[in-house]
Amino acid sequence: MDCNCVSDLLLTPPVPALWTPGFAFPDWAYKPESSPGSRQIQLWHFILELLQKEEYQGVIAWQGDYGEFVIKDPDEVARLWGIRKCKPHMNYDKLSRALRYYYNKRILHKTKGKRFTYKFNFSKVVLVNYPLFDMASSPFLLAQNHFNGGSAAPDCSPVTPEALQSLFPRLPEASRGGSLFERSGGAPGPEGDKLRLDAFPFLGSGAPCYSKPPSLLGPYPRNPPFDYPWGFNPYLPGAFSLNNCPKLPPGSLYPSHFYPNPLQTSLSQLPHPFSSLLPPGDTEAAAAAAAAERGGAQSGGTNGSAAGGQPPRLCIPPYPGSQALGRTELGSGGAAAQAERERGEATGPGSGGILGLGQGLGLGLGLGLGGVSLGGVGGRQSPSERRTSGGGGGGGVKQDPESDSDLEITDLSDCSSDNETDFGLTKSPRLDIRTQGLDLKAGGVASALPPLSSLPPPASPHPLKSLVPLTPPPPSLPPTLPPSLPSSLSPSITLVDRHRETETLKLAHS
DNA sequence: AGCGGAACGC
DNA sequence: GCGTTCCGCT
Numbered sequence: 277m278d279c280n281c282v283s284d285l286l287l288t289p290p291v292p293a294l295w296t297p298g299f300a301f302p303d304w305a306y307k308p309e310s311s312p313g314s315r316q317i318q319l320w321h322f323i324l325e326l327l328q329k330e331e332y333q334g335v336i337a338w339q340g341d342y343g344e345f346v347i348k349d350p351d352e353v354a355r356l357w358g359i360r361k362c363k364p365h366m367n368y369d370k371l372s373r374a375l376r377y378y379y380n381k382r383i384l385h386k387t388k389g390k391r392f393t394y395k396f397n398f399s400k401v402v403l404v405n406y407p408l409f410d411m412a413s414s415p416f417l418l419a420q421n422h423f424n425g426g427s428a429a430p431d432c433s434p435v436t437p438e439a440l441q442s443l444f445p446r447l448p449e450a451s452r453g454g455s456l457f458e459r460s461g462g463a464p465g466p467e468g469d470k471l472r473l474d475a476f477p478f479l480g481s482g483a484p485c486y487s488k489p490p491s492l493l494g495p496y497p498r499n500p501p502f503d504y505p506w507g508f509n510p511y512l513p514g515a516f517s518l519n520n521c522p523k524l525p526p527g528s529l530y531p532s533h534f535y536p537n538p539l540q541t542s543l544s545q546l547p548h549p550f551s552s553l554l555p556p557g558d559t560e561a562a563a564a565a566a567a568a569e570r571g572g573a574q575s576g577g578t579n580g581s582a583a584g585g586q587p588p589r590l591c592i593p594p595y596p597g598s599q600a601l602g603r604t605e606l607g608s609g610g611a612a613a614q615a616e617r618e619r620g621e622a623t624g625p626g627s628g629g630i631l632g633l634g635q636g637l638g639l640g641l642g643l644g645l646g647g648v649s650l651g652g653v654g655g656r657q658s659p660s661e662r663r664t665s666g667g668g669g670g671g672g673v674k675q676d677p678e679s680d681s682d683l684e685i686t687d688l689s690d691c692s693s694d695n696e697t698d699f700g701l702t703k704s705p706r707l708d709i710r711t712q713g714l715d716l717k718a719g720g721v722a723s724a725l726p727p728l729s730s731l732p733p734p735a736s737p738h739p740l741k742s743l744v745p746l747t748p749p750p751p752s753l754p755p756t757l758p759p760s761l762p763s764s765l766s767p768s769i770t771l772v773d774r775h776r777e778t779e780t781l782k783l784a785h786s
Numbered sequence: 787a788g789c790g791g792a793a794c795g796c
Numbered sequence: 797g798c799g800t801t802c803c804g805c806t
Contacts (some may be wrong), residue, residue: 318798363800369788374799391787496796607787 319374320383320396322360326353340393675746 326332327345336353339346347353350368360365375394378384387393 316798366800370800372788372803373790373801377799379789386788388788747800 317360319357319371320378321352324396326356332356340387340390341395343396343398344387345394345396346390347394350392575578 323336323345325337327338335349335356336345336347347368350371354366354371357371358364375384376386379386382397384394384396387395439491668712712716
């Protein structure tokens with residue numbers, strides 16, 4: 277039954293999403309499709325969407341620790357969610373129940389002591405979307421933060437430039453505190469990035485654990501201890517997309533850009549040194565696509581500070597301690613929002629762990645998909661048992677849609693379940709533009725790339741499980757790389773191997 | 787406010 | 797699998 281009640285979220289050409297204050301993720305995080313196996317918009321995606329949009333800053337906003345957000349207007353958020361899901365009777369109580377389910381899944385957790393405040397588990401999020409990323413991190417897995425609220429992690433990331441180097445063997449030589457990634461001479465790339473290691477705060481460099489997000493570089497100090505509770509590094513642009521190419525429904529909201537060849541996209545989305553791993557032609561094409569995409573995404577938007585050469589599609593979250601210096605430069609935060617943030621800041625790092633890449637991502641690996649398997653933890657009684665409470669399940673209570681009138685439906689895209697995947701996306705001019713940008717690439721190397729199915733398996737659901745059946749690397753893997761793909765893309769594969777090696781070692785040691 | 791079990795729908 | 801709805805409990 278259609279209810280035509282999709283909200284405008286997703287449909288209104290959003291704010292210049294990328295660089296509006298307080299937005300943290302590469303765009304993939306905002307895409308409903310970025311949740312494999314799930315057709316419909318998921319709540320956490322929806323939350324991200326809201327967080328992404330400036331106009332909802334008064335309703336929900338980043339605040340406090342990294343990844344932490346506060347629902348300023350629970351009823352409104354619930355209402356919006358209800359609109360999106362065509363659940364006119366949605367309320368915060370129900371919504372929060374849904375959020376609570378994320379606890380077990382390690383997608384979210386509650387920030388205790390702060391009302392309506394939750395926190396994203398980015399490592400989980402990234403795992404779902406970038407399994408390989410997790411693998412890559414595995415070699416540096418030293419920590420065992422068990423999602424304990426992130427307490428006892430040491431301060432800085434143990435990941436050294438050398439480690440990074442081993443992650444990306446083809447990167448320029450690492451040097452501590454040096455200009456690891458700074459472009460040494462040469463014409464600035466399309467992105468004009470001047471990215472250094474400090475653009476990867478999570479990686480650390482032996483130096484302070486705090487840094488600035490790439491290209492937002494202004495004064496954006498972080499307070500050590502650095503807090504990446506679960507270790508996701510949202511500063512890394514969608515770099516490791518792999519195995520996450522949902523079947524792209526024709527006419528999908530999101531252009532194939534988001535699910536194209538993972539390797540290529542990954543690299544092309546990385547800041548300069550990474551993107552330069554692509555062959556020149558591809559790099560340019562990718563850059564062009566990215567640029568087109570950026571243009572599309574921000575068309576009409578006030579891009580302002582973001583203009584100059586930041587890695588594409590990377591949004592910067594607020595960070596405690598950053599406000600004083602950083603917020604203002606970041607754009608139109610809004611005084612109220614800022615005040616809120618500063619308030620949240622007071623609690624600071626206390627609630628979270630301090631993780632670096634190795635730890636955090638290690639954790640991600642450990643918890644990662646395992647969280648999924650744990651997801652059902654709650655365990656249900658056998659259906660026969662209960663049923664006593666008169667309240668009855670959802671279906672029973674369904675009320676008639678009278679209250680639909682309460683909804684302010686700003687968009688008429690239908691939200692029948694059949695169509696929810698594409699959400700009337702084709703209607704969005706912005707998306708069209710993107711798509712065009714994409715086509716650029718689609719016609720190129722990307723289209724020649726192997727099906728994702730031939731790519732390595734995703735990160736192991738459980739650290740132990742991954743040890744046991746070390747499935748041999750898909751023999752098809754290297755061959756499946758089209759000849760057009762330069763060997764420079766091999767790091768990813770190398771990472772897989774490295775991952776396996778590491779896991780093997782771990783097994784041996786245990 | 788927040789939690790989690792349970793039944794249920796899709 | 798992912799909520800939705802309801803509920804009792806803290």
